[in-house]
Every structure is written in structure tokens, then in C-alpha cells.
Amino acid sequence: MAGLISIYAFDELWSVSNMVRYGLQALQHRGSGRYTVCSFDGAVKCGAGSSLDEIQQHASGWFSIAGIHSSDSDTAIDVENGGVRIALIVERSYSELESFARSLVKNLTSRGRVDEALTAVVEEHQHQVPSFGAITSRGEAIVYRGLDGLTPMVLGSYGFDMAFASSESVAIEILGGDVRKFLLPGEFVYISKNHMRISRVGCSNCRGRLCIFELLYVARHDAVVDGVSVYGFRKKLGSRLASNFDRKNEVDIVVGVPETAIPYAVGFAESVGKPFELAFVATGGRLRSMLFQNPLEKLIAVHLKMNPVRGVLEGKRVVVVDDSMVTGATMKTVSQILRFRIGVEELHLSIASPPLVGECPHSVMNLDVRSLLSANLSEDVAGKYLEVDSLTWLSLEDVDSVARTFNLCLCAKCFGAEFVGCR
Amino acid sequence: MKVLVLGSGGREHAIVKLIMRSTARPRVYVAMDYRNPGLERDSVNSGGRAYVVNTVDANSIAKVAEEVAPDLIVVGPEEPQFAGVSDLLRDRGFTVFGASSRCAEVERSKAFARMLMWKYEIPGRLNFKAFRSIEEARKFIEFAGDVVVKPARQAGGKGVKVLRDTQAYLSRDRAAVKRTYVEKLYTEMERYRDIDYKILVEQRVEGVEYTVQVVTDGSYVLPLPAVQDHPHAYSYDIGPETGGMGSILGPGVVLPFLTIDEYKKSVEIVKQVLDALSKEVGESFIGAFAGQMMLTGLWGPTVIEFYSRFGDPEISNLIPVITSDFLEVLERAAVGKLAGAGLNIEMDMVSVVKAVAPAGYPDDRAAASNHRVAVDEASIRKVGCEVLYASIELRSDGVLYTKGSRIVEIVCGGRDYEDAYRKAERAVQYVEILDGWPQFYRSDIGSPELVRERCRVAERMRRVYTSRAKRGMLGQMLVWVPGEGVFENPLTGFVGVSKP
Numbered sequence: 001m002a003g004l005i006s007i008y009a010f011d012e013l014w015s016v017s018n019m020v021r022y023g024l025q026a027l028q029h030r031g032s033g034r035y036t037v038c039s040f041d042g043a044v045k046c047g048a049g050s051s052l053d054e055i056q057q058h059a060s061g062w063f064s065i066a067g068i069h070s071s072d073s074d075t076a077i078d079v080e081n082g083g084v085r086i087a088l089i090v091e092r093s094y095s096e097l098e099s100f101a102r103s104l105v106k107n108l109t110s111r112g113r114v115d116e117a118l119t120a121v122v123e124e125h126q127h128q129v130p131s132f133g134a135i136t137s138r139g140e141a142i143v144y145r146g147l148d149g150l151t152p153m154v155l156g157s158y159g160f161d162m163a164f165a166s167s168e169s170v171a172i173e174i175l176g177g178d179v180r181k182f183l184l185p186g187e188f189v190y191i192s193k194n195h196m197r198i199s200r201v202g203c204s205n206c207r208g209r210l211c212i213f214e215l216l217y218v219a220r221h222d223a224v225v226d227g228v229s230v231y232g233f234r235k236k237l238g239s240r241l242a243s244n245f246d247r248k249n250e251v252d253i254v255v256g257v258p259e260t261a262i263p264y265a266v267g268f269a270e271s272v273g274k275p276f277e278l279a280f281v282a283t284g285g286r287l288r289s290m291l292f293q294n295p296l297e298k299l300i301a302v303h304l305k306m307n308p309v310r311g312v313l314e315g316k317r318v319v320v321v322d323d324s325m326v327t328g329a330t331m332k333t334v335s336q337i338l339r340f341r342i343g344v345e346e347l348h349l350s351i352a353s354p355p356l357v358g359e360c361p362h363s364v365m366n367l368d369v370r371s372l373l374s375a376n377l378s379e380d381v382a383g384k385y386l387e388v389d390s391l392t393w394l395s396l397e398d399v400d401s402v403a404r405t406f407n408l409c410l411c412a413k414c415f416g417a418e419f420v421g422c423r
Numbered sequence: 424m425k426v427l428v429l430g431s432g433g434r435e436h437a438i439v440k441l442i443m444r445s446t447a448r449p450r451v452y453v454a455m456d457y458r459n460p461g462l463e464r465d466s467v468n469s470g471g472r473a474y475v476v477n478t479v480d481a482n483s484i485a486k487v488a489e490e491v492a493p494d495l496i497v498v499g500p501e502e503p504q505f506a507g508v509s510d511l512l513r514d515r516g517f518t519v520f521g522a523s524s525r526c527a528e529v530e531r532s533k534a535f536a537r538m539l540m541w542k543y544e545i546p547g548r549l550n551f552k553a554f555r556s557i558e559e560a561r562k563f564i565e566f567a568g569d570v571v572v573k574p575a576r577q578a579g580g581k582g583v584k585v586l587r588d589t590q591a592y593l594s595r596d597r598a599a600v601k602r603t604y605v606e607k608l609y610t611e612m613e614r615y616r617d618i619d620y621k622i623l624v625e626q627r628v629e630g631v632e633y634t635v636q637v638v639t640d641g642s643y644v645l646p647l648p649a650v651q652d653h654p655h656a657y658s659y660d661i662g663p664e665t666g667g668m669g670s671i672l673g674p675g676v677v678l679p680f681l682t683i684d685e686y687k688k689s690v691e692i693v694k695q696v697l698d699a700l701s702k703e704v705g706e707s708f709i710g711a712f713a714g715q716m717m718l719t720g721l722w723g724p725t726v727i728e729f730y731s732r733f734g735d736p737e738i739s740n741l742i743p744v745i746t747s748d749f750l751e752v753l754e755r756a757a758v759g760k761l762a763g764a765g766l767n768i769e770m771d772m773v774s775v776v777k778a779v780a781p782a783g784y785p786d787d788r789a790a791a792s793n794h795r796v797a798v799d800e801a802s803i804r805k806v807g808c809e810v811l812y813a814s815i816e817l818r819s820d821g822v823l824y825t826k827g828s829r830i831v832e833i834v835c836g837g838r839d840y841e842d843a844y845r846k847a848e849r850a851v852q853y854v855e856i857l858d859g860w861p862q863f864y865r866s867d868i869g870s871p872e873l874v875r876e877r878c879r880v881a882e883r884m885r886r887v888y889t890s891r892a893k894r895g896m897l898g899q900m901l902v903w904v905p906g907e908g909v910f911e912n913p914l915t916g917f918v919g920v921s922k923p
Contacts, residue, residue, distance in 0.1 A: 010662060010663050010786070011584075011600075011663075013600050013603050013604060013607070014596070014600055015596065015599070017596075018592075018593060018595070018596050019593065019596070022590075022592060022593065112859055155659060155661070157655075157659070157660060157661040157662075158587065159584065159585035159586065159587060160583065160584065160585060160654075160655065160662070160663050160664040161584065161585075161600075161663075163657075163661050163662065174590070175590075175593070176587045176588075176589060176590045176593060178660075180659035180660060180661055181658075181659045193787070194782045194783040194786070194787050194790055194791070194861075195782040195783075195861050195863065196656070196657040196661065196662055196863075197657075197861075197863065198657075198658055198659075198866075
């Protein structure tokens with residue numbers, strides 16, 4: 001996963017430097033602190049780094065594209081062809097990046113119409129091109145949402161002065177803008193000095209499906225993804241999960257694993273009529289443990305999130321709600337803390353998604369099948385390893401029916417289904 | 424009957440189309456700045472003719488008028504009004520529909536219009552500051568917060584900067600733009616010698632915009648249905664400000680996002696302004712007048728600015744829905760006999776207008792000019808729409824060329840938005856720039872989705888202003904500066920507050 005933000009000022013009076021900073025900060029939860037930025041102030045300039053201060057210095061002029069990633073490889077490039085330079089930042093590692101960038105700049109200069117150019121290049125690359133932001137030395141900006149539709153792209157504006165495109169609606173709001181449109185799979189925006197157009201790359205066999213993790217885990221609670229309130233969706237899954245839990249009257253308290261699982265726990269608690277309580281407080285910023293690739297970094301992020309709140313949970317029968325279970329490392333940590341340091345009476349684990357059984361074929365999520373708990377351990381062994389009194393999941397059918405009520409079409413390959421929702 | 428219409432663009436073409444339907448079967452003459460092919464053809468077809476003449480030059484216009492000897496003259500645009508064309512024509516004894524230069528001050532000077540609203544305590548007024556000198560403006564802008572910076576004179580519907588400033592972490596960037604922009608705008612405004620105030624800084628509001636147009640003879644006010652214009656250049660309300668990329672009307676006199684009560688309040692505001700204006704300038708307003716309104720949380724119906732003429736493209740929306748004799752309405756207004764006049768419209772119809780523009784509009788008119796254009800009028804009619812010619816010129820080679828602004832307006836009526844929208848989307852495809860230069864239009868205007876989105880925003884604003892009304896807070900926005908007191912000054916921002 002990654003986050004992209006593009007900022008285009010129609011009036012050259014603006015400098016986007018600060019906006020790049022705050023825009024990236026609003027997307028921080030989508031990566032693990034590796035930033036790239038390319039800007040235009042008459043010429044194309046790019047920079048990369050791991051601190052926002054550093055990145056801000058690379059952003060200047062009146063338009064920029066920037067990204068935060070979890071991996072360094074094949075996520076940004078800047079090439080020249082026939083005197084035109086193009087800088088491109090993609091939303092996930094793309095091994096064909098260089099060939100794509102070269103072909104795009106060649107087509108942009110040789111073909112009159114940007115629709116034709118982009119359609120030709122995307123076709124040439126078997127429709128596999130991920131979402132990207134690009135700027136050229138001719139003063140053009142292009143933002144594209146991949147035909148696979150796996151990750152979102154939102155269009156926004158600020159007065160008469162600026163256009164924004166962001167992987168998540170929150171960055172547009174943080175920049176004081178208004179969300180205007182959720183781009184469809186294959187849709188792109190082209191802006192040059194005198195012109196802006198929104199168009200769509202055609203593909204007859206392509207089916208745009210949003211990655212299920214976008215809604216389960218990646219997006220912020222305050223985001224709206226393809227028109228759907230993330231908070232509303234999560235609460236709904238939480239209450240659906242509660243209906244699979246058969247000990248409603250034998251528990252005292254519902255808690256969520258910080259911070260993604262909070263809305264699920266709120267929905268669960270509301271549904272079973274038991275109080276929702278805060279169980280943990282995080283130290284430092286919001287660390288997305290799942291997005292780290294290095295196992296030690298991942299554990300560090302988990303451990304920093306988990307200082308327990310004392311005084312309420314001791315001796316209680318507690319339901320712990322989480323959004324998903326990958327390796328189980330987070331849950332293992334949680335159960336150890338709740339049992340040994342707090343002393344809960346019972347611990348019931350409820351996961352607001354089905355068991356993860358496969359890798360992500362689109363390399364959107366970094367899942368290794370050998371370390372997926374539910375792909376390797378039986379339910380019984382898992383319960384013992386995690387030291388929980390019960391383990392409840394959502395079924396694929398549950399997620400499917402909730403996704404339908406929100407009119408969503410989600411890729412669910414890692415859960416062992418082609419898709420869920422897609423009415 | 425002979426009618427002389429002044430002006431060169433889409434608005435005048437709409438006026439001509441509307442009056443040509445009259446049972447009086449008028450011969451229409453047009454005085455225009457360039458050979459607008461639509462105006463030329465329609466005037467000739469009616470038995471009249473078109474003159475190419477500088478429309479802000481009162482003497483040249485008077486000469487045309489004397490040659491034509493019309494029964495009625497309709498002054499379309501605002502600039503001839505500012506330049507005293509209506510005044511001279513009236514002096515020469517012609518019957519004129521169009522504001523006098525003194526009445527047109529309400530459009531020309533945005534500072535005058537705002538002061539009028541405050542002096543007469545008319546609802547829907549915004550806080551503002553107007554500046555004659557750059558020194559004053561410079562000093563003030565240092566402390567300005569969540570504001571709109573505008574030219575204080577009507578400048579073709581452009582030059583407005585809406586600077587939402589509700590994020591302290593970005594306020595320095597906005598302050599920098601405000602500073603630079605004030606300098607730039609002042610330089611641009613200096614060329615207007617006909618005005619004192621150059622720059623207006625105004626409280627920023629948000630909500631849903633709409634226009635309420637009226638026709639008046641100086642005492643009786645005949646309201647037209649509300650219309651919504653779309654000022655952003657590009658789809659989804661993105662991009663620079665234009666004169667308007669399209670507009671919607673109906674069904675009935677209100678728009679789907681506006682209640683009858685809000686419409687009536689807006690008409691009431693417009694009437695109060697007309698009253699105040701005639702008291703202030705000592706003359707009756709004869710002609711078209713419009714309030715560019717916004718439904719805001721602050722006031723409900725709120726005034727953004729005024730037009731001393733019909734809106735462009737707003738007037739075009741009347742074409743499919745109006746059943747009254749429009750010429751009769753204009754004539755009765757011009758001779759002071761409007762009392763009791765009504766306007767019949769198809770109550771269950773809507774209309775959608777879309778402008779098509781060359782790339783470069785609105786910021787680079789030179790680049791947008793001199794491109795060859797083809798308009799397949801027959802196909803547009805087949806779809807059920809009409810085409811109005813705007814910034815497009817018929818040259819001696821018999822070919823149409825762009826003049827840098829909106830090329831044409833496509834006007835489509837329908838039984839609902841879905842119907843009118845579908846027609847408009849088909850019809851715009853029949854306008855083509857022939858030399859490969861890009862053109863654009865807004866595909867979102869009139870779409871049922873956009874109309875629904877406007878309803879959602881209006882509903883939010885309605886909740887806010889209704890609650891403010893209950894608390895007696897309409898129009899008020901309080902600021903507390905600890906140690907100094909509570910003020911009503913919503914123009915000051917974070918940068919100002921942080922100063923010692």
C-alpha cells in the first residue's frame with residue numbers, strides 16, 4: 001500500500017511546498033515513511049527521503065506529485081525522451097515502470113490527444129499499470145487510477161485556484177479543499193496550463209475491484225472511499241461480527257485493538273449491548289504495523305501501540321475486536337498483556353474479516369502465505385497459541401452481504417474468494 | 424415593430440430568440456462588436472439587419488439607432504450601460520430597456536453595492552472592506568483571514584480569489600498569496616479610470632449558488648425563475664473562474680435545492696435593493712436586474728453580487744420553458760407599464776445550458792482565439808436543442824473563428840434533468856474546433872448526480888441558517904480576542920491573531 005497526492009495550482013502565485021508536507025502527513029498511515037516528491041517550477045525536479053522536513057525542501061513551484069510507500073523499489077522514476085522529461089510516482093512497486101514511463105512520454109509527444117496516448121501505453125502494458133501521478137517538463141500533470149481499481153483516487157479542489165488528487169479523501173480535507181469526485185478504475189485527469197480533462201482508458205476485459213484491505217485496514221476512519229464512509233462500513237462489519245458471537249450474555253466489556261479496530265468494536269458493543277472501553281494507548285505517532293516489511297520493525301510498531309489502560313478490565317470477561325489477523329503477532333501481544341499484566345477473567349477474540357488464506361496476487365498487500373496464521377494453524381492450535389477462550393470470525397458471506405449494502409465491489413483473493421459485494 | 428438589440432454574445436442571441444417568437448413579429452436589428460453569425464442570421468431572417476459597431480461608444484450606437492428608428496432598444500451587456508449608452512439613447516427620445524449608467528453602478532461598483540446593502544440594512548449582506556489605494560489594501564491584507572479578494576469593479580466575472588483559511592498550518596501560504604494577489608489585482612484594476620475603489624475584501628461564505636433575475640419598470644418587479652450558473656471552468660467544480668460554463672433551471676420557478684420560501688426571500692432582497700438603489704441615485708431602474716445569490720449557513724439567501732442586466736448564460740435557460748410573449752414584457756417594462764404583467768412558463772419542464780469553450784479560456788484568451796469552428800446546427804436541433812452563438816466570429820472567408828471566450832451555448836429543455844441532460848450531452852458533440860486545438864465543456868452540468876449533490880449541500884446550509892435564525896444570529900459571526908473583547912469582524916485571520 002501507498003499514498004499519492006498531487007497538487008496543481010492554476011495560478012502560479014502559489015507554492016505547494018507546505019501543502020505537499022501536510023498532504024503527505026495526512027497519508028502517512030498508508031506507508032512506512034519513505035517519501036518521494038517531484039515538482040514543477042518551470043522544470044521538473046525530484047527528491048526522496050524519510051522525513052517530511054526533508055521532503056518539503058524538494059517541493060517547490062506550483063505543482064507537485066508526491067507519495068509515501070512501504071518499499072523503495074520501482075515506485076518512482078524520472079526519464080527523458082525527445083527533449084521532454086517525465087517524472088512518475090506509482091502507487092505500488094511496478095517492475096515495468098521504466099518501460100512504461102518511456103513509452104508514455106514518447107506517446108504524449110507524438111500523439112496529439114492525451115486520451116489516445118494513455119490508452120495506447122496502458123494497452124501496451126497489458127492493462128497492468130497501477131495508479132500513478134506524473135508531471136512533465138512541458139508543464140503537464142496526469143493522475144491515473146489503475147484499471148484494476150485496487151486502490152482509490154479522489155479528486156478535489158480549492159476555490160478557483162487548485163486541483164488535488166489523492167489516494168484518500170482525508171488529504172484533500174486537510175489541505176482545506178473540497179472532495180469533488182471519486183475517479184473510476186481507468187479514469188484519469190490531465191491538466192496543462194490551458195486545459196483540464198477527465199477521461200477514461202478503455203478495456204473490455206478489465207474489472208475494477210477495490211482491495212478489501214482499503215476498507216478493512218488501510219484508509220483512515222474519517223475517509224470516504226469511492227463514496228463509502230469508512231467508519232460506517234467498519235461499524236457495520238463490527239455489528240455483523242457480533243451476530244456470529246454466541247456468548248453475548250456471558251461477557252462484560254468490548255475493546256478494540258488500536259487504532260484501526262476501534263469502529264468495529266464500537267459496532268460490536270452497540271450490537272451486543274455491552275460497554276465499549278478503551279484498552280490500550282499508543283506511544284508515538286500512528287504506526288501501521290501491517291505495512292512494515294521488516295519483521296522486527298513490525299513488532300516494534302505493535303509493541304509501541306499496546307500500553308494497557310488499567311482499572312477497568314481486571315477480572316472482567318473481555319471481547320477483543322480486531323479488523324483482521326495476519327500473523328497473529330498483534331493478538332499474541334494483546335493476549336499476553338491482557339492476561340499477565342491486567343488479569344482479565346476471560347478473553348474472547350473476534351475478527352471482523354474472514355481467515356486470511358492466500359497471498360495478494362496484485363502485490364498491493366504484503367502477505368506471505370507461510371506466515372499467515374489461519375493458513376497454517378488449525379483453529380484449535382490457534383486458540384491455544386493466542387491464549388484466547390474463543391475465536392470468532394466473519395464469513396465471506398457476511399462480508400459479501402455488508403459490501404453489497406454499501407454498493408461495493410471488493411477484491412478478496414487473499415480471503416480465498418474472487419470478490420465480495422459486486423451486486 | 425422594430426427592435427434594436429445591443430450586444431454581441433450568447434445573452435443577446437438568447438434575447439433575440441425570445442423576442443422573435445412574439446406575435447408582434449418584430450423586425451430585429453442588432454448592434455454588435457463583431458459579426459456574430461447567430462445574431463446576423465436571425466436579424467436578417469426577421470427582416471432586420473445587424474450592424475458591426477463599438478457597442479460602448481454611445482455616439483456610434485445613437486447613429487445606428489437613428490438609422491433604424493426602432494420602437495424599442497434592448498441593451499444587453501453591462502459595459503454599454505456603464506459607458507452611458509442607455510442614457511444617451513433615452514435623451515434622444517428612444518424607448519430603452521436597460522439600466523441607466525447611474526443605476527448600473529450597482530453592478531459596476533461592488534463596493535457601492537455592498538455599502539447600499541449595509542446602509543439600508545438589507546438581509547443577505549456580507550462583511551467587507553473596500554480599498555482605493557494599494558497602501559490601505561496592503562496594510563489590511565496582512566491581517567485578513569477567511570476571505571474572498573475581488574476586483575471592486577465588475578471585470579467580466581473574473582478575478583475573484585476565494586481563499587478558505589480555516590487551517591492555521593497553511594495560513595502563512597495563504598497570506599503570501601493574498602499579499603501578492605492584492606498587488607497584482609491592484610495593477611490590473613488601475614486601468615479602470617471610472618471607479619474609485621479598486622479592491623474588495625469580503626467575508627467568505629459557502630453554500631449553493633443561484634441567480635434570481637427580474638424585469639422591472641422602476642416600480643413593478645417581475646421575477647423570473649431561479650437559475651443556477653456554474654462558474655468553474657472544468658467539471659466537478661474544479662478550475663479557474665469563468666463567466667459561466669452552463670446553467671440549469673426548473674422545474675417551476677425554483678431549483679430542486681431551493682425552497683419556495685428561500686426563492687421568495689431572494690426576490691424580496693432583490694426588490695429591497697432596487698428600492699434602495701433608486702432612492703440612492705434618484706432614478707428608476709428600467710431593465711433587467713439579477714441577484715447572484717448563495718444559500719449559506721450564515722444568512723440563508725445571501726448576496727454575492729448584482730447584475731444590472733440578464734445573466735449570461737442564465738437568460739438562455741428561459742428559451743425552452745417560457746410561453747409568455749417576452750417582447751411584450753420587455754416593452755411594457757421600458758414604457759413603465761409592467762404592473763400586473765405575468766410570466767407563463769412550462770411548470771413541469773427543466774432546461775440545461777452548456778457552454779463549449781476553446782482551451783485557453785478563461786486565462787489565455789490569445790491562445791483560445793482564431794481557431795476555426797464548425798457547428799452542426801441541424802443535428803443539434805434534431806436532438807431537440809438550440810444553439811446560441813457567443814464568442815465566435817464570421818469572417819469574410821465565410822468561416823467561423825473563435826474569439827477567445829465561450830464559443831456557443833447549447834440550450835436543451837426536457838421533462839426532467841435526466842432527459843435534458845442526455846440531450847445536452849449529445850448536442851455538445853456537434854460543436855467542433857477544426858484545427859485540432861482542444862475544446863472543453865462541463866459534462867457534469869445538469870446531471871442528476873450533481874443536482875442531488877447540490878441538494879445535499881443546501882440541506883446542510885438550511886440546517887445551519889435555520890438554527891441561527893432561532894438564536895437571532897442571522898448574518899452575525901463573532902470573534903473573541905481575549906483581553907480585548909468580542910467583535911463582529913470575520914475578516915481577521917490567524918496571522919492577525921498571532922501578532923502581538
